[in-house]
Amino acid sequence: LSKVDQMSEEEIKSWIQNQLHENYKDIKQDALNLFLELTGVNFNIVSQELDKISLFLGDRTTITKNDVSLIINRSLEQNVFLLTEFIQKNQKDKAIQLVKDLIIMKEEPIKLLALITSNYRLYYQCKILAQKGYSGQQIAKTINVHPYRVKLALNQVRHYELGQLLNIINNCAETDYKLKSSYMDKHLILELFILSL
Secondary structure, X not given: OOHHHXXXXXXXXXXXXXXXXXXXOEEOHHHHHHHHHHHOOOHHHHHHHHHHHHHHHOOOOEEOHHHHHHHOOOOHHHHHHHHHXXXXXXXXXXXXXXXXXXXXXXXXXXXXXXXXXXXXXHHHHHHHHHHOOOOHHHHHHHHOOOHHHHHHHHHHHOOOOHHHXXXXXXXXXXXXXXXXXXXXXXXXXXXXHHHXX
């Protein structure tokens, strides 16, 4: 399946509910929203985390928001999205703490930067197409990205000018070069990069 052939956000939500109903369980709406916010709409991650939370529930029948925040790990893609959100809100300390946490979880700085870069490229593409009057669905089709990611991106790009996004993308490229060529500590390079945004 290509990215776009995957289930839509609504389909994945009803799939989760159906799976639970088959096992005589249910999930509250706010819990379901948080669940997807943490997993993203990646089907493999969703079904894996759903198994995990079902085991955790035991005999209880309803999954609450509290259960979700306790049990479900935020996926790497969603963590990187959260990171760009912290940067956009100028919460640099939170962004740097998140990077440290991800590095403790054995994520490579070069890989993290690649994911950050691809997020900003997505924001840039969404901003251009939104300015041309494309809808979220049309943007998703045009750039072959899941509509859920486009929805998240469109919420972010309202806060940016195109020029700012281009600067960030250039900054990503320079940082990538530093990560691959410099003797400086890679974690430090990544932190300085975040502080410079």
